[in-house]
Amino acid sequence: MAAFWSVAAAVSCFKLLLLPSYKSTDFHVHRNWLAITNSLPVRKWYFEDTSEWTLDYPPLFAWFEYCLSILAGFFDPEMLKVENIDYVSEATVVFQRLSVIVTDLLYIYAVKEIYNYFSSLRKNVGDTEDILQSPPLILAAILLTNFGLIIIDHIHFQYNGFLYGILLLSVVRILQGHNMAAAFCFAVLLNFKHIFLYIAPAYFIYLLRCYVFTSNEDGSLRWRSFSPLRLIGLGVIVVGVFTLSFGPFIILGQVPQVLSRLFPFKRGLCHAYWAPNFWAIYNIADKTLAVAGTRLRLIEAGNQSASMTGGLVQEFQHIVLPSIPPLVTFILSAISMLPALYTLWSRPRGGQTFLRALTLCAFGSFMFGWHVHEKAVLMIIIPLSLLAIDKKKDAQIYLIMSTIGHYSLFPLLFTQFETPIKICLLAFTSLYAFTGIANIFRLPWSYTSLPLLSTLESLYIVGIVPLELYNSVIHHCLGLTYKLPFLPLLLTSIYCAIGVTYCWLKFYWITLHDKSKQKQS
Numbered sequence: 001m002a003a004f005w006s007v008a009a010a011v012s013c014f015k016l017l018l019l020p021s022y023k024s025t026d027f028h029v030h031r032n033w034l035a036i037t038n039s040l041p042v043r044k045w046y047f048e049d050t051s052e053w054t055l056d057y058p059p060l061f062a063w064f065e066y067c068l069s070i071l072a073g074f075f076d077p078e079m080l081k082v083e084n085i086d087y088v089s090e091a092t093v094v095f096q097r098l099s100v101i102v103t104d105l106l107y108i109y110a111v112k113e114i115y116n117y118f119s120s121l122r123k124n125v126g127d128t129e130d131i132l133q134s135p136p137l138i139l140a141a142i143l144l145t146n147f148g149l150i151i152i153d154h155i156h157f158q159y160n161g162f163l164y165g166i167l168l169l170s171v172v173r174i175l176q177g178h179n180m181a182a183a184f185c186f187a188v189l190l191n192f193k194h195i196f197l198y199i200a201p202a203y204f205i206y207l208l209r210c211y212v213f214t215s216n217e218d219g220s221l222r223w224r225s226f227s228p229l230r231l232i233g234l235g236v237i238v239v240g241v242f243t244l245s246f247g248p249f250i251i252l253g254q255v256p257q258v259l260s261r262l263f264p265f266k267r268g269l270c271h272a273y274w275a276p277n278f279w280a281i282y283n284i285a286d287k288t289l290a291v292a293g294t295r296l297r298l299i300e301a302g303n304q305s306a307s308m309t310g311g312l313v314q315e316f317q318h319i320v321l322p323s324i325p326p327l328v329t330f331i332l333s334a335i336s337m338l339p340a341l342y343t344l345w346s347r348p349r350g351g352q353t354f355l356r357a358l359t360l361c362a363f364g365s366f367m368f369g370w371h372v373h374e375k376a377v378l379m380i381i382i383p384l385s386l387l388a389i390d391k392k393k394d395a396q397i398y399l400i401m402s403t404i405g406h407y408s409l410f411p412l413l414f415t416q417f418e419t420p421i422k423i424c425l426l427a428f429t430s431l432y433a434f435t436g437i438a439n440i441f442r443l444p445w446s447y448t449s450l451p452l453l454s455t456l457e458s459l460y461i462v463g464i465v466p467l468e469l470y471n472s473v474i475h476h477c478l479g480l481t482y483k484l485p486f487l488p489l490l491l492t493s494i495y496c497a498i499g500v501t502y503c504w505l506k507f508y509w510i511t512l513h514d515k516s517k518q519k520q521s
Contacts, residue, residue, distance in 0.1 A: 001129075002129065003129040003131055003134075003137055004112065004115055004137065004140055007131065007140065007141050007144050007145070008108045008111075008144055011144050011145055011150075012101060012104070012108075014150075015100075015101050015150070015154045016101065018097075018150075018154045018155055018421075019093065019094065019097045020093075021154070021155040021417070021418060021421070022155055022156075022415045022417065022418050023088075023156075023157050024156045024157055024412070025053070026156060026157045026158050027088075027093075027096065027157040028051075028053055028085075028086050028087075028088075029053040030065070030157070030158075030159070031079055031087060031088075031092060031096065032051045032053040032082070033053070033055055033057075033062070033065040034065055034068060034069040034072050034080060035079065035080050035081055035082045035084070036048050036055055036065075036082060037055075037062055037065045037066035037069055038066065038069035038070070038072070038073070039080055039081065040082065042248050042249075042252070043252050043254070045062055046254060046257050046261050047254075048082065050083060050085070051082070051085045054261065055261065056261040056262060056264070057192070057193060057262070058190070058192060058193065058194050058245060058262060059245045059246055059248070059249060059258070060188065061191075061192045061193060064159075068099055071095070071099075072095050075092065075094065075095040076089050076091035076092050076095070079091075079092040079095075096157070097154070097157075099159075100153050100154060100157070100158075100159055100161065101154070103161060103162040104153070104161040104162060104165075105162075106161070106162040106166065107149075107162055107164060107165035107168070108144065108165075109165065109169075110164075110165040110166070110167075110168035111140050111143045111144055111168065112140075113168070114139065114140065114143065114171075114172050114386065115136050115137065115139070115140040117172050117175055117176060118135065118136035118139060118389070119136040122136065132435060132436055132439055135389040135440050136389075138389065138436035138437065138439070139385065139386065139388070139389050141432065142385050142388075142432070142433055142436065143168075143382070143385060145428075145432065146382065146429070147402075147406040147409075147425055147426050147429045147430075148375070148377065148378045148381065148406050148409055149161055149164065149378065151409060151412065151413060151422060151425070152375055152409065152412065155413055155418060156412045156413065158375070160375070160378065163192055163193050163196075164378065166186075166188060166189045166192065167185075167186075167189055167196065167382070167383075168382070169185045170182045170183075170185035170186045170189065170203075171351075171354075171358070171383065171386065173185060174206065174351050174354055175350075175351035179207055179211040179234075180233060180234070180237060182203075182207075183203070183207060183234050183237050184237050184241065186200070186203050187237060187238045187241035187242065190242075191241060191242065191245040191246075194262050194263075195376060195379070196379070198333075198361060198362060198364075198365035198366075198369065198379065199358050199361045199362050199379065201337055201361055202340075202341070202344065202357040202358040202360075202361045203358075205341050205344050205357065206344055206348065206354045206357070207234060208231075209221070209344065209348050210348050210354075211230055211234070212226060212227055212230045212231045212234070213225050213227075215348065246258070268371060269323075269324050269329070269370065269371065270283065270371065270372070271371055271372065271373050273374055273411055273412075273489050273493070274374075274489070274490070274493040274497075275366065275372040275373060275374045275376065275408075275493070276374070276377070276404075276405075276408045276492075276493050276494075276495075276496035276497035276499075276500050277366055277367045277368070277369075277497055277500060277501075278367045278368055278497070278501065279324070279329075279368075280493045280494055280497040281494065281497050281498075281501070282318075282324075283318075284490070284494055286318045286319055286320050286321040287319075289319070289320040289321065290319040290320050293319075293320060299320070326370045329368055329369055329370040330370070332368035333364050333365050333367075333368045333369050334364075336360075336363070336364030336367060336368055337360065337361045337364045337365075339360075339508070339512060340356065340357045340360035340361060340364075340508070340511065341357060341361075343356075343357065343511060343512065344357040352390070355383055355386055355387055356507075356511050358383050359380060359383045359384050359387070359507070360504075360507065360508060360511065362379040362380045362383065363380055363503075363504045363507065363508075364504075365379075366379065366380060366500070367500070367501070367504055374408055374409060374411075374412070374493075375409070377405040377406075377408060377409070377500070380401065380405065381398075381401060381402050381406070384397065384398050384401060384402075384507075385398055385402070388437055389437070389440055392441055392452060393510050394507075394510070395437045395440070395441065395452055396452040396453060396457075397503050397506055397507050397510070398433075398437075399434060399437060399450070399451075399453065400453065400460075400461065400499060400502070400503055401499070401500070401503040402433060403426075403430050403433075403461055404460075404461070404499035404500065404503075405496070405499075405500065406429070407426060407464050407468075407496060408492060408493065408496035408500075410422055410426075410468070410471075410492060411488065411489050411492055419472055423468070434450060434451050434452075435451075437451070437452065438451035438452065460498075460499060463495070464495075467491060467492065467495055470488070470491070471488035471491065471492065475487065
């Protein structure tokens, strides 16, 4: 346990060094939310629009901002004025940065619970406190040093750490068999950030199948085991949390207004910076066909639109391929989850099956969801890491997915000051992950490939180096910074989309193949 706390302390100290780093618009978003919740009555929270950074998170997060605003007043009362749009002061920066670091304590606690759980499973194996040998400690270090959480929260600026802490607490309660506690944690999480609705189907199926119903010794469903009391208990917990969260807005009759803020569908299919998913490939295919059609004089040059590569959040129409409405993305996301959910329902094998279904739900929503943010890749990487210390095939996918998924976040930090930080940090965390996981499975390093990876997979990972060299140096040297400003983002998104798609398909194949093998045995 001493080694765990040493890693946690070291990571926290490193976060303090990032206080003067670049701040994105999300910094101003959360500063404005502090002002809204502190200066205005509750009835105006979801109507306030003085700034473009309107409140668009669920009510529990609004109350979280309100609690922070009470402390913020001791640092700089000016940050709590709604009319001070884009207000920045040294005290404001210090407060907001420290608030993220302090709330990360919940994430550290959740990782400790994960560490304790996996240590308890291996108590007779003779685990040591060696950070390069002990599987539970390696997993804990991987989670604590997660590249994405560090750069998104402590440079770019958001509050993802404590949210993923709640998610990990919910997961570990599932692994421990404490299903009611898991349901409570997840209900709380949904009321902090609604993006986690994407993985809610995994919770619904698992709790219904493994808690409300029970199984025979062979794993088959016992229909007569249905427990109305357990179903009611789960319902009371979930409805209770949502009632406490939305209660004031139900009384005020503002639920439609709150929901309109939470689910805006006028932002377009893709985020300004394309997430590395199916729609990035779809967009570039449309663009390629449009260029080819223009040169072959099949399409008039005036019909082409550059809006989708303009780096703006807006709706746009595809030129050759059909334009995609929100309903299509919802249907494709649901279809992509169905095999995983069916596997979870038909052959539940404890927490590991739940973790696989949860990860595949995150994969499906990331691949096909509407207006997916690149930051949502963490919803895949963090649960997947819990599987990486158990099976080689899962570890292989994790190493590819974490490396390429974290690299896809590079464009979030576009200033030169942060370039060496993000490169060195990704190199360090990736090297540790490869080394630690290779040690778990006792696999040596090779001159021809990375541990656990094939030669082709290794070449793909190494391909990040020339890609980043072009994005950081060559693109500027060629004078294309102003002519083609979106090109590095496009190249990064497409390159990473290939890797994410490969990991999704391979992880799905492994999950379904394991199911078929169990049926044959």
